[in-house]
Amino acid sequence: MKKILEAVTKEKPNADTLEALQQILKDKLGLNKVLLILDDVWEDSKMIEWETLMAPLRSIQRGSKILLTTRMRSVADMVTCVMRSRKDYLHLNGLNEDENFMLFKKYAFDGLNSEDYAHLLPIAEKIAKSFMAVLW
Template sequence: IDTTVSFTPNIKKIQDDIAGPLGLKWEDCTESDRPTKLWSRLTNGEKILLIIDDVWEQEAPFDFDAIGIPKRDNRNGCRVLVTSRSKQVLIKMDCDKIIELDLLTEDESWNMFERCAGISNSSPNDLIGCGRLIVKECKQLPVAIAIIASNLKGQHQVHEWKVTLQSFRKIGYMHGVDDDLVGIYKSLRVSYDYMKDEKAKGLFLICSLFPEDEEIDILFLARLCIGAGVFEVDYGSYDDARNQVFVAKNILVNACLLLQGDEDRVKMHDLVRDVAQQIANREIQCVLMDYFYHYHTRFSR
């Protein structure tokens, strides 16, 4: 059983995420009774692995009691695995054991890049050489490698790869960007700047405005993009415009800038979202200003 906490924990959502797979219902249960009911279900002796994903550092440690998650002294078959970007979070939570995941090795980074970019040892030497330099710029971060390699897939001319490498190197010091996000920031910046489809760019910016880890309904996203004027071209019908949203969505999914969720839903990786909001701040303002300009012009006639 897994649930995602994120920067702003939603206790009821976390409880629902855990209760659902357990078949636990909340009928005739007040909000204050929910932690006790969940705790009783988790400690009935059944072997359960509960994964608490993406816990952020807050002033107060993440509160198991407020949710109904058993602590180490009375788990009775339930084991809890907590993931976080911050080791300090796990120390504050007094976890039994802390396992640190290292960055990818150079070989692992290159193997991942080869797979995502669709190249191999039989590819031209100049392409491979340029690719290895690009991988170094990704700082051994899987998300960064996936984004930039997917962007290069299908581009077999070395000059295209050299342009990407130079784009990395032109990005200097980034004020306000955490050190662990630099590789991802650069990969996103390069992928965004060289994205040829303007509609996909607009969709990317809109998606970064949604709450963290939210699964976004494609149809709702289509209505939002059409209503906000992200697609400037006048289409023959609503269905035509909606189809363009789906095409733009597929471009972003293939570029690893969006994740395909269940059925007709997508979500944005939390690291991608964090960096996207930093690099897209000015573009978002331009999109909103353009929308309000057209809106004002339309109703001033």
């Protein structure tokens, strides 16, 4: 929770309790569309911790995306269960960088006018080069 908050605010959170951290995250994300990337996740045995981590993310704005990269289908199963979302897996083994980039653009910028995100394409390309993903 603290790491996600630090990424969002660019500073260390000044709260110590879990409830306070959850509320700060919920407030910060509030009315903004977000793209949250959880990269190279391996934890698939602690459902309660996933519930706690994802609770403030259930209320993010419609159109926001969470991208989880993992090598374990059980991780994706657990997180989609916690988020109460449909399971939409994309097994990306074997995709080349261009295909990863096209897929990333589709999910990250779905429904947006290309002029609105053109300045983000270099960052998106770097991200796409670095992952094989499971998306939902």
